[in-house]
Amino acid sequence: MKEGYVQRKERWAQKMSGKGRPSRPNATRLPAGQHEVNNFPVLDLGVRPKTPIGEWSLKIHGEVENQVTLGWEQFMGLPQFRDVSDFHCVTTWSQFDMDFEGVSFFTLAELVKPRAIATHLFFVGYDEYTTNTSLDACMDDDVMIAHSWNGAPLTLEHGGPARMIIPKLYAWKGAKFIREIIFRNHDELGFWEQRGYSNTADPFTEDRFA
Ligand SMILES: Nc1nc2c(c(=O)[nH]1)N[C@H]1C(S)=C(S)[C@@H](COP(=O)(O)O)O[C@H]1N2
Numbered sequence: 001m002k003e004g005y006v007q008r009k010e011r012w013a014q015k016m017s018g019k020g021r022p023s024r025p026n027a028t029r030l031p032a033g034q035h036e037v038n039n040f041p042v043l044d045l046g047v048r049p050k051t052p053i054g055e056w057s058l059k060i061h062g063e064v065e066n067q068v069t070l071g072w073e074q075f076m077g078l079p080q081f082r083d084v085s086d087f088h089c090v091t092t093w094s095q096f097d098m099d100f101e102g103v104s105f106f107t108l109a110e111l112v113k114p115r116a117i118a119t120h121l122f123f124v125g126y127d128e129y130t131t132n133t134s135l136d137a138c139m140d141d142d143v144m145i146a147h148s149w150n151g152a153p154l155t156l157e158h159g160g161p162a163r164m165i166i167p168k169l170y171a172w173k174g175a176k177f178i179r180e181i182i183f184r185n186h187d188e189l190g191f192w193e194q195r196g197y198s199n200t201a202d203p204f205t206e207d208r209f210a
Pocket residue numbers: 040041042043044045046089090125126127129157158159171172173174175176177178
């Protein structure tokens with residue numbers, strides 16, 4: 001059962017204020033068909049573009065009032081958000097208590113101001129990887145662009161300098177080496193979605209393939 005937008009935003013506000021992390025309803029923590037790991041495996045297309053901080057930028061555009069291209073210092077100057085979440089890969093491994101820090105998606109959305117017609121998101125990585133979600137899926141209190149994991153900068157293999165983290169969806173929905181986020185008034189399938197993976201990708205219903 002998905003919480004309403006207002007509840008999700010309230011939970012986020014509570015986290016941002018440093019008053020601790022409200023517990024969220026979670027019947028079974030390990031989704032069906034998954035096993036727990038602790039070694040944070042690496043999964044990608046094998047291309048790991050090294051982007052020095054000085055050359056890094058994140059463009060957020062499309063159906064927004066205020067499109068932005070953020071350099072590293074601007075990105076790091078935004079309110080910082082640290083949160084612990086679980087990570088579920090469709091290849092059946094899950095890792096619990098992943099401590100990520102970055103900029104929450106709510107903060108980015110407030111910055112760019114989505115137009116009312118925006119319903120979907122399209123993500124592009126520096127490796128040209130793409131993926132897509134509904135806008136609603138990312139307007140949640142645990143979604144962020146992370147630059148650190150366990151208190152240290154994200155390594156290149158895990159998507160540094162920065163990557164999307166969307167804990168409630170299978171991990172292929174979280175673009176590593178993030179370069180662009182496009183707000184759209186329609187859905188467009190990304191790399192794995194075009195190749196038969198589910199468009200909605202909910203680990204708790206084993207929503208793996210389309
Ligand atoms: N840019 C980019 N992001 C990506 C991928 C990729 O190939 N390129 N692979 C996805 C897949 S399939 C998974 S399971 C996760 C893996 O993240 P990890 O390597 O940090 O475990 O990243 C996702 N994000």
